[in-house]
Amino acid sequence: MRHVYRWLRRLVWLLFIGVAVLAAYALMRGRPQDLPWTPLDLAQPPGLFTGRKLAALTQQPEQCRALLDRAGIAYTALGPQGSGQCVHNDTVRLKAVAGAVALSPSSAPSCPVVAALKLWEWNVVQPAAQRLFRSQVKRIEHFGSFSCRRMYGRSRGDFSEHATADAIDISGFVLADGRRVRVLRDWKGQGKDAQFLHEVRDGACGLFSTVLSPDYNAAHADHLHLDQAERGAMGWRACR
Template sequence: MRRLRRTILSLIALGLLVLGALLLYGHARRHPEDMPWTELDLGRPIGLFTGRKLADLADEGQRCQGLMRRAGIAFTALPPRSAGPQCGYDHAVRFSAGGSREIAWRPADLGTNCAVAAALALWEWHVVQPAARRHFGRPVALIEHFGSYACRRIYGRHEGAWSEHARANAVDIAAFVLEGGRRISVVGDWEEEGAEGRFLREVRDGACDVFATVLSPDYNEAHRDHFHLDQAARGAMGWRGCR
């Protein structure tokens, strides 16, 4: 009897293992964005491993640009820039008119590392626009920013670690302008308890799924007027900062 019981338990365990494998296989087929081994597809929704895959593109400009083209994102590749051992970039792009993106940027000449641009596109499609329609009944037409590339250390200090901005691997988002002209700014609306504040918190939280670092007014006074979004290398290992 004891041997029979062990055999039955072993068969049950094997059956559960097979069932689990089939369920995992089915989920992977339907939601490849949730699997760590699948290729990033910018045309898919944001999944469990999308953020890691985006951060991993920071030094793979050609692959990143290919993924953006495949997703219909219009852009212009920027020539490499060097400003010493700590500053400059090799894989920066600038969004262009047309393609699958309808949003505008102010100033219009935003150039970022390709991995940041790819994350911005997914953030806009799957986080910003749905949140705007939910809270205001209309889409975002324009995003205002404070720029990306700046050859400086963190907080502009004379010593210490270099900022991700020094490699165009970050962007600072200041405000969102809805279709029709309504403006929601980080500095003016973060503390609001109404739709503006809820919208800003929702898009901040959603950014944490596609960027390695997200810093907001909740972090410190230096970020009271913008969201800092970057693709620090640690993001490829799943180490993220979200405040």
């Protein structure tokens, strides 16, 4: 027992020292978003724990909408949607604002998905477009968010994150200069279009619980699947 107690005490001290080092490192860099206990701020660049904090918002719709408000994101909060296994009450529809990236007017993802999308746009998508194309993305094209179904449309098994609008399938991007980049056409190319798509896929992995691309399987050959599954709040992520 003494040996076990001694081992546990050392483990606690190691954890304490690790947390202290992490806190000191984050504060020295001026990046409080790298700490797990600091509140999420959409105005700050993503930190080490931003993805977990975004996924945790799936159980905090009011806090999520407050974050959108503080970040100046124009949206309309919708009431309860769906029924049965597919009921959800945290969807929001982005409003059309001059100069903002557009989504289809019919799109109404869950608030955590919208929060992650905006961080992705600001910190990943637009910088990549500017660097590679010297242009801004003006529209993100997609196949929708809500679909009351099980994974892969099967008759049995777990329900998809689409069943509660906690996912969105991105099919392409339209730039301000008229250029159009499509996942289906450009993913396997060798030029800047393919490079852009791979960069934005990789950048999404730190913000969404699940990111699936054409590299995963044939079912995702024409889109990037981005979702905020609750397991992401515990650090269980998938990026393919």
